[in-house]
Amino acid sequence: MAVLASAFGDALALHADRIALSDPDHLLTYRDLDRLAEEAGRWPAALAGAGGVVRAGIQAPNSAAYVVALLAMLRQGVVPFLIDGALGPEEVASIADQCSLDLLVHEADREPAQGTAAGALGAILELRVTALRRDGRRHALRPDTEVCRFTSGSTGHPHCIEFSGSAVSQAAVNWAAGTGLRSDDRIACFAALSNGLAFNTSLLAAFHVGASLHLTRGLPTGAHVSRVLERTAATWLVGFPALYEAAVRRGLDRSVFDRVRIAISSGAPLRPETRAAFTELTGVRISNYYGVAETGPLTFDPHPGAAAADDGADGAALGTLLPGVVMEAGGEAPAEIRVRSASMGSGYLNAPGLFEARVGADGLYRTGDHGVLRGRELFLTGRTSRMINFGGRKVDPVEVGNVLRLLPAVRDAVVFEVTDRHGSPAVAAAVVAEPGLDVPALRAHCRTSLAEYKVPGFFRLVDEIPANAIGKPSLDGLRRLVGADDHG
Known part of the structure; x- marks a missing residue:
């Protein structure tokens, strides 16, 4: 039996009568989850003749x-590819082609552009299965690959990261050991399961120790957060900075946080003032977590100090190394963070050689981030990547700029990061265009090719792109042109 099917199977059997999982419509024990995954695993005839691993x-x-479908796939030896729900049909079609997908599991109202409907997943009918048209190519998977996830590459195309079953299993085991996750914990997870924050901290890790995972969807508004915490009596809170910003703005009742002992933020830097305000409001200190899509979780701080002391001259304090992590970074001065972990990916399916080029002879992966390592404690000082990182998603400015320049009336465009009125990262674009082209047209054009989260929230039509002394676009000048209150 494959590693993950065995690991999940052991958890379902060991904790059979405990609450495993809930969403707004379902409450499942581990035994229920086991039964539903078995029913959903009776795959439709679309699998016949797929050839090789489905x-x-x-x-x-x-x-x-979602979880039932994932477990059913693993049991049947099907390799799941976890795709961001925000991606549009064209982006999904591109992934399907690059990765030679046979099937797509999706919501009933999100039928892919091409394919043949192949039924529903057992007793849980929210998800449908579509058999995709294959063109005869098969991009070879590594023999031990059991799960694939995606990250944004330097070209803007999602890179498909292959993970062995052992890597995913070790991520769960080491996360539970390094964070003190317990069987009596209840995790309220506001991050998408396709994202590393949720996948690594809130799925197999919870099942490994017999904890319960409570899933939610929708924007993490203050009222939404409050309802979920009351419904689940959560002891862990997992989300991106936007969740904590919303809680602070709403001024939630402190009592809904009475049971929360761990709150985790990741995906983008959390402003110190938000961290301090959240702790003052709720009595809960936010634990930093650092991970890279290609390597899994790397650091965690289960006992964060006072908010004012979290960050210092060395940079943002991101906790101590998790078990199974070997890291090199700066000592006296910041340097690029290089890392090897037990949960590391194997390579990119759709970009052969690119992953390997970032791994040195010593097996350490170059993250593109800069930091300082004090003993086993990491301080992040900066990023070498131009990616705009917010809400756990990455936006490549080059990709968005290229889409804008496809419009014949656009002479030039530069996409860059700004801070919105709440202090959160946002995508902005300065565009030089022919007369008559307006912002609604630019936004509509972007939506035809890009996921909604990649569409700039701020546009500014300009006569020319401001440049610095060596002729490159001046980010300071661009940010002065685009104010946080100017939504185009």
């Missing part, structure tokens, strides 16, 4: 059905 993309919001 590859199934899954694109759906957080739900019990």
Whole structure:
């Protein structure tokens, strides 16, 4: 039996009568989850003749059905490809082609542009299965690959990271050991399961120790957060900075946080003032977590100090190394963070050689981030990547700029990061265009090719792109042109 099918199977059997999973519509014990995964595993005839290992993309919001589908795939030896739910049909079609997907599991109202409907997943009917048209190519998977996830590459195309079953299993085991996750914990997860924050901290890790995972979907507004915490009596809170910003703005009742002992933020830097305000409001200190899509979780701080002391001259304090992590970074001065972990990916399926080029002879992966390592404690000082990172998603400015320049009336465009009125990262674009082209047209054009989260929230039509002394676009000048209150 494959590693992950065995690991999940052991958990389901060991904790059979405990609550395993909930969403707004379902409450499942481990025994229930086992039964539903067995029913969903009676795959439709679409699998016949697929040839080799079947590859199934899954694109759906957080739900019990998502987890059931994932477990059913693993049991049947199907390799799941976890696709961001925000990606549009063209982007999903590109992934399906690049990765030679056979099936797509999706919501009923999100039928892919091409394919043949192949039924529903057992007793949980929210998700459908579509058999995709194959063109005869088969991009070879590594023999031990059991799960594939995606990250944004330097060209803007999602890179498909292959993970062995052992790497995913070790991520769960080491996360539980390094964070003190317990069987009586209840995790309220606001991050999408396709994202590393949720996948590594809130799925197999919870099942490994017999904890319960409570999934939610939708924007993490203050009212939404409050309802979920009351419904689940959560002891862990997992989300991106936007969740904590919303909680602070709403001024939630402190009592809904009475049971929360761990709150985790990741995906983008959390402003110190938000961290301090959240702790003052709730009595809960936010634990930093650092991970890279290609390597899994790397650091965690289960006992964060006072908010004012979290960050210092060395940079943002991101906790101590998790078990199974070997890291090199700066000592006296910041340097690029290089890392090897027990949960590291094997390579990019759709970009051969690119992953390997970032791994040195010593097996350490170059993250592109800069930091300082004090003993086993990491301080992040900066990023070498131009990626705009917010809400756990990455936007490549080059990709968005290229889409804008496809419009004949656009003479030039520069895409860059700004801070919105709440202090959160946002995507902005300065565009030089022929007369008559307006912002609504630019936004509509972007939506035809890009996921909604990649569409700039701020546009500014300009006569020319401001440049610095060596002729490159001046980011300071661009940011002065685009104010946080100017939504185009």
